[in-house]
Amino acid sequence: MLSIKNLHASVNGEEILKGINLEIKAGEVHAIMGPNGSGKSTLSQVLAGNETFEVTEGDVTLNGENLLELETEERAREGIFLAFQYPVEIPGVSNLQFLRTAVNAMRQHKGEGEMNAAEFMKLAKEVSRQVDLDPAFLKRGVNEGFSGGEKKRNEIMQALLLQPKLAILDETDSGLDIDALQVVSNGVNALRAEDRAILMVTHYQRLLNHIVPDYVHVLAGGRIVKSGGRELALELEERGYGWLGVKDEEAANSAN
Amino acid sequence: MATTDTEVNELIKREYEHGFVTDIESDTFEPGLNEDVIARLSAIKEEPEWMLAWRLKAYRRWLEMEEPDWAHVGYPKVDYNSISYYSAPKRKEDMPQSLDEVDPELLRTYEKLGIPLHEREKLAGVAVDAVFDSVSVATTFKEPLAKAGVIFCSISEAVRDYPELVQKYLGTVVPHGDNFFAALNSAVFSDGTFVYVPKGVRCPMELSTYFRINAANTGQFERTLIIAEDSSYVSYLEGCTAPMRDENQLHAAVVELVALDDAQIKYSTVQNWYPGDENGKGGIFNFVTKRGACIGRNSKISWTQVETGSAVTWKYPSCVLRGDNSVGEFYSVALTNNYQQADTGTKMVHLGKNTSSTIISKGISAGRSSNAYRGLVKFGPGAEGARNFTQCDSLLIGDRCGAHTFPYIESKNKSAIVEHEATTSKVSDEQMFLCRQRGIDPEQAVSMIVNGFCKEVFKELPMEFAVEAGKLLEVSLEGSVG
């Protein structure tokens, strides 16, 4: 489904991704782990089309189509969904209005008719219950005044609504207590499907106890330095990143 | 982000839709201003002696005044002698007796503006007074209004037909020498709207005026006077457009509102005068004095404005809260783009006991424009228990524009309470990225974010205007987000 070949990307002239290669097939769940500063978030932003990052080399295709030529919104309509690490607030724009606009943009793209307000409301309420969010949240401004956990649940709810082909979850577990982690994981597991792939980006393997990946990749210094199965994550948890010859910048920084 | 900036710029660049010139015959004065011009103007309008005397008094006062320079705007000096002070569409007959008799060319103009008078009559139930250049051309719905006892006519007619009312109230809220532009207006006002709602009457429909400057080198100086007697209610809307012209044109209006005991006046404006082109050429100078007096107890005056037009705007719809328990409100959205400059806001002068006021101002600056809020909240010694709440937010789109806030707060009463808050923010790259990642077009995203920013004001507009206002913002912003 997603094929990444020799992907290089930089921000403000500084190269962050230095040749990423990755194949993801439909139905698979991949986890990307790595120390802070390794390029994990950059990879997810580049895939979603954030223009802060410049792709300098390489190819990315989604079901054979060149992703890099598409605008951010076109990628979204082709089925790329990014759950943000830091969900953005948009004051004054209600969640409901925002989501309906998004859903209808997708439907229009697929040649389906727009959903009317009542139909949409029903659907949105259903989905919000799935992630244990009070439907009252639908009427509030997008992420406005939401707690960290509520924002993360809101992201997963959007994924459930938009039904993407590839869901990229960027540090979706950060800042969640154990109960919230459970709720979010249930939401993500509900997303798992034969025709859908999931790419999780995370620093810790905690999340992987709840959402079991098929493959684990270690990203360091802008490259994937090791790939393996579920057991790789456990090994990382135990031994840190050092044994891979990777400097954990966070560990190094906190030591300073 | 470079790319989104470009998108925003394209969004902003959409052209002014109402910029066509109507080719009709008109009677226009030679440019220039002196006592003779004023006398001729008064004569054409068949005004009584006292009216001319009042005009001349204002003119003489104006001659002694200096053009104000304190506002945060810069514009070339206006040569008041190069302006024509009267332009009227030439009529085939003396006066049109009904809409059927109005110059069809003129009616088509209104249709182009999206105000088909015929249709309005049937569909909207809105009574329309249309002021074209300097004169009122048609007033609809006179009959049902007359049945309710409401007078809704041009101010010229009112001077002739209801002289006692006009004489009693004209200049009581905005005196003839109030400020430079108000004095000029008092001397040369050519037409405008007069509304009188008698005691206990709730005006059965929304009243509405559309203003349009058509002829070149003319100024428009309309004068509006609305009087709401005890326990009456009226909602009044005005809309403004002007054709595209390279030279600047002057619009110096005066609006006076008088609310007596328990009366309510709701005054809404959607102002879309030609703002000049994207290089700042042309456009209307909009120097307007709007003021309402809550004379009576428990009276209420509410101003709602959506301002997207004009090259330079200088405008502060205000309330003088004299009656005990009276209420003043000001809800404003001011959007500036390209080289537009706006210095707008309000004054809430609290004199009576337990008076209260609310100010919600949303400024949006894009392009190289400058957008300033200037407001005064004043509590006199007698304003026992008075309250004000002010919220003043600015949204910046692009890094070449300016957003400014100049609030003056003065209190002489210890039991009066004022709270003022202001914030400045931008449409952030992150917000845009989030929307686009969810599949939403950049144009739609910007419009959604800006509309969200303005929500508190839009909900104050009458329904049909709220839709129009949202669309207007979209159009004015096309090409602008970053």
Added chain:
Amino acid sequence: MKQAPTLPAAFLHPAGQSMPEPLLALRKQRGTALVDMPLPTRKTENWKYSSKYLKLTDDMAISLPAEGKSGSSLAVPGYRVVFLNGVMMPEASDYPDLDGITIERFGDLDDDEAAELADRMDSTLGDRSGQSAVQMASLNSARFEDGLLIRLKPEAVLDQPLFIVHEVTADASGSAYPRIFVEAGRHSQITLVEEYISSGGESVMVNTVTEFTLADGANVTSIRLNMEGDNVQHIGATGVRQQRSSRFESHCVGFGGPLRRHDLQVRLEGEGAECKLNGVVVTQGKQHYDNHTTIEHVAAHCNSEETYRNIAADQSHAVFNGRIHIHQDAQKSNANMNNKNLLLSNGAEIDTKPELEIYADDVKCAHGATIGQLDKTSLFYLVSRGIGRREANVLLTMAFINELVQQIPVEQVRETAQTRLNQFFDQTFEGA
């Protein structure tokens, strides 16, 4: 049109000639520029609310005598410099020779140093062509008779606060023009306390200017305590220029007078610079106090935080005008301004004008202002717990400013301020 009154010519005759030539030349040049300077009127935007309190008479033009005995009994910890009627009193001052720190009178500078200083004087006060906020400060530049240049070499740290006591002895009409210039080198650190006091009862004017320049990483705390008598008109200006990552903190505590005016201007010129401005003003009787602050965000990534509180009792009048100006290149600026006011009496007046002028888009700016009286519910709550009405008023009034008082980093200043505040409470809430 009526001619606006101008500065009486008598004000342009400085005394005290014992100064290096470049400073005398500067003084003369500033004086020439002030000939026929219109005095502020109600129409002068910067003096809108305060011009009526400015009363300059010819006999006030005379310099107060640079002699006499300081009546100051202020026991100050740390280092001390006393200015009496605008002239420094070495015998009353007490500060040691410090490593990397020089404290010199203008008269002791050699010509080169004086020329360099003359070049930099007034440079923190922005555009002199503008309205008369800074023009009134120019009067100091035309009249100063003595001054102090404090220089900190890179990384020099003044280990204790330096107190400068500005005292006027108002035994006859006249005026005084003390002047301070502080140059804080890279990563240097200083806390400067300026106390303004007076004795005697004749009408006098104090016109004072203090300037600070902060090099990269410098850390300066300025504390200003204004406690002059009801016969003293005070017009003061403080100018600050900050380079990269420097930090300036200001605490102004002012009690009212016949005219009190303080202009504080801060320019954040280097990235990462930060300032925090706190102010407390208390007025009573027929007193007046007017604080005008301007923060210029010139460089990117700077922060400013401003908090001012005014309390006006009786027939007094307090004014606050805070202006934040974000220049076009000052992206990522963070600016917060907050002004709260307490009106304790119906005869009193409070005017506030918090302004934002913003030319950069990627900024976070907010301001808030309130005017009100003591909260009746809180008062009732306290009284219902058996607290006396007077005591309850004092508690709540103090609570309104306590946060700011507690933030003053020098204990002796907090105590002095508290003593004066207690007097104010006694007079304002007597037996109520």
